[in-house]
Amino acid sequence: MERTGIHELSAAYALDALDDAERAEFEEHLVHCADCRDTVALFRETAASLAYDAEMPPPPPALRERILTQARRERPNVVPLRRRWAFPAAASVAAVAACAAIGLGIWAATLHNRLGERPEAVDIQGANGSLIVAPSGEATLLLRNVEPAPAGKTYEIWVIRGETAARAGTFAGGERVAVALTRDVPDGSVVAVTLERAGGVNKPTTAPLFRTGAV
Amino acid sequence: MARDLAHLSDEALVALVARADDSALAELYDRYGGVAHGLALRIVRDRTLAEDAVQEAFLAIWRSAARFVPERAKASTWILTLVHRRAVDTVRREEPRRAEPLETAQQATADTTEDEAWLRLQRARVQEALRRLPDQQREALELAYYGGFTQSELADRLGEPIGTIKSRMFTGLARLRELLAEPGHEEERWNAPEFTS
Numbered sequence: 001m002e003r004t005g006i007h008e009l010s011a012a013y014a015l016d017a018l019d020d021a022e023r024a025e026f027e028e029h030l031v032h033c034a035d036c037r038d039t040v041a042l043f044r045e046t047a048a049s050l051a052y053d054a055e056m057p058p059p060p061p062a063l064r065e066r067i068l069t070q071a072r073r074e075r076p077n078v079v080p081l082r083r084r085w086a087f088p089a090a091a092s093v094a095a096v097a098a099c100a101a102i103g104l105g106i107w108a109a110t111l112h113n114r115l116g117e118r119p120e121a122v123d124i125q126g127a128n129g130s131l132i133v134a135p136s137g138e139a140t141l142l143l144r145n146v147e148p149a150p151a152g153k154t155y156e157i158w159v160i161r162g163e164t165a166a167r168a169g170t171f172a173g174g175e176r177v178a179v180a181l182t183r184d185v186p187d188g189s190v191v192a193v194t195l196e197r198a199g200g201v202n203k204p205t206t207a208p209l210f211r212t213g214a215v
Numbered sequence: 216m217a218r219d220l221a222h223l224s225d226e227a228l229v230a231l232v233a234r235a236d237d238s239a240l241a242e243l244y245d246r247y248g249g250v251a252h253g254l255a256l257r258i259v260r261d262r263t264l265a266e267d268a269v270q271e272a273f274l275a276i277w278r279s280a281a282r283f284v285p286e287r288a289k290a291s292t293w294i295l296t297l298v299h300r301r302a303v304d305t306v307r308r309e310e311p312r313r314a315e316p317l318e319t320a321q322q323a324t325a326d327t328t329e330d331e332a333w334l335r336l337q338r339a340r341v342q343e344a345l346r347r348l349p350d351q352q353r354e355a356l357e358l359a360y361y362g363g364f365t366q367s368e369l370a371d372r373l374g375e376p377i378g379t380i381k382s383r384m385f386t387g388l389a390r391l392r393e394l395l396a397e398p399g400h401e402e403e404r405w406n407a408p409e410f411t412s
Contacts, residue, residue, distance in 0.1 A: 009381065011385035011389075018366065041287060042392060043389075050391075052334065053338060055257065056334065058249060059249060063270065067274065
């Protein structure tokens with residue numbers, strides 16, 4: 001019931017016909033629903049084709065110049081291409097139900113299209129889930145079907161910048177995991193999860209089970 | 216000069232933009248700036264606001280190109296989505312303008328270049344597909360996409376339950392997708408009378 005209703009919203013979402021609250025709610029739903037992400041991707045493409053029906057008086061030449069001038073001025077702010085984090089290969093004994101990584105959305109790009117205004121969701125490699133990062137850097141890790149940590153062990157989250165991994169919280173696993181990170185996630189960092197002894201440790205002692213690309 | 220990038224795909228250009236290559240941004244603008252501007256103008260109905268929306272969208276492309284995932288979407292879809300969102304945000308902020316009549320549209324004059332011919336072809340395709348949609352679905356899509364109305368506003372305006380509006384948009388987009396995917400109809404429309412008008 002509920003599911004059908006929200007699924008139907010992928011059309012309104014693709015047409016930008018949701019108000020801010022509905023949009024935020026649907027984007028939250030998109031993080032978890034691969035079907036809707038697929039539908040939205042198709043609908044976005046169809047909706048974008050409607051753009052060609054608009055009359056096209058040529059834009060003033062000055063607009064092109066304004067855009068390029070402003071872009072050049074901002075150049076240093078452009079995020080670098082994601083760097084590969086030199087991690088050892090993820091542990092093969094990953095205590096993770098082997099789900100395909102949930103591509104965050106399609107709309108990875110779109111979800112963040114208001115840069116600086118709304119949270120973005122980042123794929124998790126090696127697990128079903130995503131990392132939601134607010135513009136402020138506050139982040140929440142959402143995972144599904146993570147095998148409960150064995151007795152005496154805990155999952156520990158790390159925010160890694162350059163060569164430094166900083167502790168960012170622990171969790172026990174389970175069907176649905178939602179953990180607010182205890183530290184901010186700056187641009188260009190990687191968030192990873194390792195299995196550590198209960199209580200957590202100061203530095204990761206095992207290879208990451210799952211992690212994001214550069215945030 | 217941006218023209219030496221003309222052989223690159225949109226996706227390749229976005230990859231270059233992600234590396235802060237401003238000539239790639241210029242090339243993307245040369246490809247989509249016109250459509251973007253036409254779309255923004257149709258939605259916001261004000262030249263200055265339309266230009267602002269286009270500028271914001273292209274700067275968003277500049278800033279977030281590194282996050283574009285080509286496997287998930289065509290670059291053109293991404294770009295036009297950004298433009299549409301900006302324009303819709305603008306028109307919702309500038310509510311009173313909606314009552315104003317749409318500016319008289321200028322006819323695009325030169326129709327000589329390959330790009331322009333391609334754009335006109337696209338336009339003819341979309342118009343034909345829209346024409347074949349059931350009226351109520353077309354109305355819902357047009358008011359939402361070009362009018363910038365939310366689904367609740369549409370329900371009020373059309374005096375229909377919101378559920379009806381949602382399913383018109385859903386069914387309408389799905390049907391439009393099918394119509395646009397129909398092979399051959401682009402060639403068929405190329406010489407159609409309304410195309411040359």
